[in-house]
Amino acid sequence: THARVWLNYRDLGLYVLKEGFDQPFLKRHFGDATGNFYDGGFVQDIDVDLEKDSGNGPDDHRDLRALQAACLEPDPEKRWPAIEERLDVDAFVSFMALELMTAHWDGYTPNKNNYRIYFAPPKGKARFLPHGMDQMFGDPGFPILEYFEPMVASAVMHNPEWRKRYRERVAELLPLFEPKRLHDKLDTVLARLQPIITAMGEEPANAHADRVRELKERIAAREPNLREQLQNGDPTPLEFDGDKPIELADWFPAQETDDTKVEEVEIDGQKRYSIQVGDSGQCVASWRRKVLLAKGRYRLETRMRTEAVEPREDEQGTGVGLRISGGKRDNKLTGDSDWQTVSHEFEVLEDVRDVILVAELRATRGRVWIEPVARLFRIEVP
Incomplete structure (x- = not known):
């Protein structure tokens, strides 16, 4: 109430x-x-x-x-x-x-x-x-x-x-989402509340009326959208052309340590992703990309460069590397390294699976730069 x-x-x-x-x-x-x-x-x-x-x-x-x-x-x-x-x-x-x-x-x-x-x-x-x-x-x-x-x-x-x-x-x-049905319920509540809202003053009453009108408009638009989504069917996984890779851009940042610096930077006129350990000396942060994949085995590749990375020992992995969310990795970069290719292989056992790709830094000191476009290969089809 x-x-x-x-x-x-x-x-x-x-x-x-x-x-x-x-x-x-x-x-x-x-x-x-x-x-x-x-x-x-x-x-x-x-x-x-x-x-x-x-x-x-x-x-x-x-x-x-x-x-x-x-x-x-x-x-x-x-x-x-x-x-x-x-x-x-x-x-x-x-x-x-x-x-x-x-x-x-x-x-x-x-x-x-x-x-x-x-x-x-x-x-x-x-x-x-x-x-x-x-x-x-x-x-x-x-x-x-x-x-x-x-x-x-x-x-x-x-x-x-x-x-x-x-x-x-x-x-x-x-x-249950038929607009008239929900609008009638709103009108019933509004009729009960109207004397209280009116007593609160003209401005609150007008503002409340506007919010109710906007809500009714969104409810009216929701039901046909739900029908349309059901008719359109499920999302489809990425389609690979033989052994050709798919390029993956538009990664998003994620971090577990507050003072880690995760940002896009420009080096020699080119965009790069960057992760840098903060003053706390503890860094667990990453750049991520969601992909919908069919059953099979895959290899993810991108190029990375490190500076003074002192690794933090974690169950998922250590230092700089690639993995998928929920998984572990053996690949790692530490210390100082020039640009080099890092790769990670993984398998999708389900018919379709939404996979989160992770390019991460787990360290107590240092910085990593990551090329913003990775390549994903499907290396084995069941």
């Missing part, structure tokens, strides 16, 4: 008042409130130690770690049953469908944000709950068929059977 809030005689305006995720809520919806209940935090995936809000289970995050391990299992034949053992897949398919259909861009599926996880007894399978849904229906063209990056969403969307189930669920839910 809604509430107009005053604090110390100061009018703070109109707010949404919602039920909290507490023991009565869990008991009512799941029949048992003793399972571990986690807060997803701010833009965090399940690979971090999420805060446990409640639950009688152990505090060692073993349930989260088991779900994480299942999602990251490299062999699809082992991955799917491991996920089914730890996740309510059908409920998660509905969760994804509603997040994406409502264009909730700041939710778990697209942005690993604004979510809770409940490991519901007796089976202990994970159930995802949406939270902080204040960004819905912002973009009428928001995609619903992409392979999104968050760990659980990515794993589920890469299973052909579950992806088919997801498309079917979107089609089943589509009638």
